[in-house]
Amino acid sequence: AGNKSPEYARRGMTLEEDLNQSNKYYLNHGVAVIHKKPTPIQIVDVHYPKRSAAKITEAYFKQPSTTDYNGVYRGHYIDFEAKETRNAASFPMKNLHAHQLLHMEEIQRHGGLAFVLIRFTASQQTFLLDATHVLHFQANLDTYKRKSMPLPYIEEHGQIIAMGFAPRIDYLKAVDHYYFSHL
Amino acid sequence: AGNKSPEYARRGMTLEEDLNQSNKYYLNHGVAVIHKKPTPIQIVDVHYPKRSAAKITEAYFKQPSTTDYNGVYRGHYIDFEAKETRNAASFPMKNLHAHQLLHMEEIQRHGGLAFVLIRFTASQQTFLLDATHVLHFQANLDTYKRKSMPLPYIEEHGQIIAMGFAPRIDYLKAVDHYYFSHL
Ligand SMILES: [Mg+2]
Numbered sequence: 001a002g003n004k005s006p007e008y009a010r011r012g013m014t015l016e017e018d019l020n021q022s023n024k025y026y027l028n029h030g031v032a033v034i035h036k037k038p039t040p041i042q043i044v045d046v047h048y049p050k051r052s053a054a055k056i057t058e059a060y061f062k063q064p065s066t067t068d069y070n071g072v073y074r075g076h077y078i079d080f081e082a083k084e085t086r087n088a089a090s091f092p093m094k095n096l097h098a099h100q101l102l103h104m105e106e107i108q109r110h111g112g113l114a115f116v117l118i119r120f121t122a123s124q125q126t127f128l129l130d131a132t133h134v135l136h137f138q139a140n141l142d143t144y145k146r147k148s149m150p151l152p153y154i155e156e157h158g159q160i161i162a163m164g165f166a167p168r169i170d171y172l173k174a175v176d177h178y179y180f181s182h183l
Numbered sequence: 184a185g186n187k188s189p190e191y192a193r194r195g196m197t198l199e200e201d202l203n204q205s206n207k208y209y210l211n212h213g214v215a216v217i218h219k220k221p222t223p224i225q226i227v228d229v230h231y232p233k234r235s236a237a238k239i240t241e242a243y244f245k246q247p248s249t250t251d252y253n254g255v256y257r258g259h260y261i262d263f264e265a266k267e268t269r270n271a272a273s274f275p276m277k278n279l280h281a282h283q284l285l286h287m288e289e290i291q292r293h294g295g296l297a298f299v300l301i302r303f304t305a306s307q308q309t310f311l312l313d314a315t316h317v318l319h320f321q322a323n324l325d326t327y328k329r330k331s332m333p334l335p336y337i338e339e340h341g342q343i344i345a346m347g348f349a350p351r352i353d354y355l356k357a358v359d360h361y362y363f364s365h366l
């Protein structure tokens with residue numbers, strides 16, 4: 001004890017845990033209001049015991065029709081999906097569902113910011129990649145002759161995100177850099 | 184049959200059903216991207232049967248920490264809560280939780296549009312009331328000497344919403360009128 005490096009200390013934290021902590025930080029510090037949407041559940045059966053809370057006894061996970069996170073930052077609508085991959089050198093596009101890609105396209109059409117946060121768990125590197133580049137890759141799978149986005153593509157078009165303690169993953173700094181550096 | 188009035192035909196539709204249909208209409212017609220957030224559920228136990236979908240066997244409803252609907256419209260972040268009341272002449276403030284009021288305040292601080300849609304089921308009138316007026320009433324319960332917002336207060340500060348078929352409840356027209364009539 002005492003000589004645990006920051007890298008060591010945060011091992012085992014998932015991207016979702018990092019984001020939840022960071023969103024709480026952003027909220028408490030007046031930076032932004034961004035929440036994870038609840039997991040969509042199909043409820044089949046509920047019991048109502050006397051004098052206690054309703055108990056769901058049969059339910060199933062539904063496939064999400066949108067992305068995981070949304071909210072407001074600097075007066076802008078923000079919407080993103082967070083994904084981890086154990087692949088070292090590419091991101092498999094099958095991790096993004098067709099309706100999620102469509103959703104991101106719609107968001108952009110209406111003036112919102114849409115992107116994907118991709119973490120490579122092996123290297124612990126996390127990138128912000130604007131939906132434009134995700135959609136472009138998806139539309140050109142045949143040209144690229146592969147179904148995984150190569151790391152160099154993500155490095156070229158994305159924005160790497162610094163890790164820290166508070167917030168643990170300062171992805172809004174990457175948003176500033178990518179979308180608002182002209183300000 | 185044949186002489187059912189529109190008013191008759193839509194009896195029994197809840198505000199949520201009207202909103203879901205209208206949001207679908209808005210999405211399909213390229214007007215806006217607004218979704219209802221899934222109900223937050225605390226999952227306690229899940230079974231993983233062989234060769235079939237994971238089954239949630241114990242779960243409970245959690246109190247939502249935000250509002251019901253959000254999305255993007257005209258480049259703006261939009262966030263609202265939808266409520267029905269059977270009261271004829273006032274809206275009980277206890278229908279809005281403290282964290283929902285706080286959430287709406289935060290949204291406004293960051294440049295989003297926040298409001299409540301209130302339906303009086305007896306008269307089938309639905310109003311859009313900007314969060315500013317909801318928060319003002321809540322902050323002055325002592326002055327108003329009541330815990331229900333009177334209908335005249337809602338009529339004065341809110342915007343009534345026309346009912347139709349497609350979309351069933353054109354609340355974005357009320358948004359246009361209230362927030363964008365200067366354009
Ligand atoms: Mg996800």
Ligand SMILES: [Mg+2]
Nearest residue numbers: 251264265266
């Ligand atoms: Mg509600």
